[in-house]
Amino acid sequence: MPRKKPLQPICQHYSKDLKKRVIYQSFVLHKSNENITIDLNMPLRVVQRVQQTWAEFGEVCRDRRHKGRPPLLSTQNTKFMLALIDQTPDIYLDEIQEYLYIQHDVDVSLATISRTLHRLGYGSKKVRSLRFRCADVRRDFIMAIGNEPVDRIVCADESAVNILTSYRRNGWSLKGLRSRKRCCFVRGTQ
DSSP: OOOOOOOOOOOOOOHHHHHHHHHIIIIIOOOOOOHHHHTTTTOHHHHHHHHHHHHHHHSSSSOOOOOOOEEOSOHHHHHHHHHHHHOOOOHHHHHHHHHHHHOOOOOOOOHHHHHHHHHTTEEEEEEEEEOOHHHHHHHHHHHHHHSOOGGGGGOOOOOEEEOSSOOOOOEEEEESSSSEEEEOOOOOOO
C-alpha cells in the first residue's frame, strides 16, 4: 500500500512589488482584505501582515540589516588586526587584544577576536619558517674540527646566545594559503 505524502505547510515568499500592490489596492483603491486576497491570489494572513508592517515601519518589508547588537570592532580596528597579522603571522590572540587596547582603546574578548578572524577567512596553521642558513660556514667548521682528537673536544649544553630568535609553531593566514614567516638564523659569537 503506497504511503501518502505528508502535509507540508505552504511557505511562499512574495516579492516586494506584489506587497506594494497590496498597499496600493488597500489604501488607494480602498478594497477589502478579502478582495485583495482574491485579486492577488495570496492568503489573507499575508495581506494582513503586509498592512501591519506598512503601518509600523512605512515599508512593505522589514529591514533585517540592523538586527542584533552592533559590532564591537569597527572596520578600522579590523584593518589594524589584519595589518598586525600581515606583519607577524605568529602573533597570539592576547597580543592582538593588547595592541587593540593600547592603540585604539578597544577592550574586546579573545573570543571576539577569534570569531572576527574566522569570519574574515583566517585560520591558525603551522608556521613554515623560511630560515636562511649558511652551508659554507657549517662545512668549514666541520673541516676545521675534523683534525682534532675526540678527547680534546668539549661540548657544553646551552652555550648559545639568546637573541630572541625563537619562533612560534602556529600562525594566522587566509584559508587555502600557508602561514609563512621570514626569519634569519643567527649564530652567537664568542
